[in-house]
Amino acid sequence: MIKIQKTAWEKMVSHVEGTFPKEGCGLMIGSDGVVQEAVPLPNAYTGPQEDFFVIDPKDLHRVDQESRERGLDVLGVFHSHPDCDAYFSKRDLEHSCPWFSYVVLSIKKGRFDHANSYRPDFDQTEALKEELIYG
């Protein structure tokens, strides 16, 4: 289960509504399964960003370091599916890492529609849906 506090959730939604029709992404930090802050990050993919995102490892490294210093953890990753449902796609799975929760936000016509959270496995073959509480 992952719980996202209201201010963090609003920041995530407003970030990915803003990047529409491109995919937006970022990290979620907090502790004990509760996301206290969202850190929007630039989509580092150099190709068409309408259906792909990459988080620059340097950004992840930096956010991880900064949150450690504040006693917080990187709990997960969020990204949007513009004009698509919030399923965990084959591409998501292929690039996934089992250490994090993956929150996928479906943005339709530029507005938030629905969201799901997933935990991928080690072999990148399956991602189980987990309970997502936000707001």
Place this chain on the structure above:
Amino acid sequence: MAKILIPTPLRQFADKKDSVELPGSTVGEVLKSLTGQYTDLRRHLYNDEGKLRSFVNVYVNDEDIRYLNKEATPLNAGDTVSIVPSIAGGSAGVAAPPAPPATLSKDEILRYSRHLIMPEVGMEGQLKLKAAKVALIGTGGLGAPLGMYLAAAGIGRIGLVDFDVVDFTNLQRQVIHGTKDVGKKKLDSAAETMLDINPYVEIDRHEVALSSENALEILKDYDIVVDGTDNFPTRYLVNDACVLLKKPNVYGSIFRFEGQATIFAYPGGPCYRCLYPEPPPPGLVPSCAEGGVLGILPGTVGLIQATETVKLILGIGEPLIGRLVLYDALAMRFRELKLRRNPECPVCGDHPTITKLIDYQEFCGIPTQTHEEKPIDGDIDPVEVKSKIDRGDRFVLIDVREPHEYQICNIPQAKLIPLGDLPKRVNELNSADEIIAHCKSGMRSAKAVDFLKQAGFKKVRNMKGGILAWSDKVDPSVPKY
């Protein structure tokens, strides 16, 4: 000696430490010390083959070791090693949806009302369907339901590729064609049915056999390619063309009571060659004409393809990418296999070696037309077999088909020994006799001839064209099937 920073999710496996100092003069050695000390970390960082998992990036200070000396990167005192997972992903809708046309007419709104009232489709989705261009290769078993339902769903432009003519054996399953259409071009018969269902659909007729010379030119104008073909050379051709053109290939195949479907060549997803790098030897996998097919089966499989095509266009649901659906009509069961893109794939891999279309007949080991014209050593024409019977020549005619085929039609002089029984019944034959083998079309009897020759029979020949040719050339009263 180096300091390793442990990422948050892994600290639970490292005594909750956020960093550890460990001995080692290279990155590989330090990581080995780390997983030696904290064994639970091992499966997080390494796969079963002992390689760093694909999502694990390792940094020395601020440099990714992939750009240094990988795991052999040397470490100096004071260096910090960080483990940083790589994070990427993305949806899988059609990448660049075409600009939808402005509106639907009043008649179209009425026609599509059951779509329009579902928010998942709605006016926007229906306009996407109308703007979409889909190429449909083949208007046979799979192409029939595909063509009819894609037209009904309101796909704006459908390109049909076929060069065949409707015959009676098609009608058991190819429901887009009717009895009145026998003898007509499949393209015309299919287009007529589709336009009757939906006159708002634009249909392009490509009356060609898809080939390496024309495939890219024909397919480049469409958003999605749907493969309704039934032979290996065309499957590889469609696959490679789709990979090269970066267009999804909605794939289906059928055999007897079983079918498969998936989406190949979606950027980032697997292609047909990731699943089947090499074609089977020619003749090993029988075609529908040889093995038969339950007439309803292509309906089920073709409609899975039609569903996936429409989902890709609308960008709804979870597309069948990286998953192969297996359908067994007898058990009435669907199963799913996971497929992955093979980074070593010669066409869609990281370093492709196939960058243009090749000769697919040759690739699949099928002799080209010019070879076929030459009489193959050991072949005998049905007319000659008939004269031998009439002359009273001493020889043994064996029919290597199955008993249920023998019941459909047979040559009375022939002895039935199904191909599969031949090894255990070979003692019924005398190697001193002249033996002629036949089947339905000459494929299985060629195998029987090979088998008998290997078993030491010298005087064995294959009746060219099988009982079908016998019906054409010798006895038209023998029914064809």
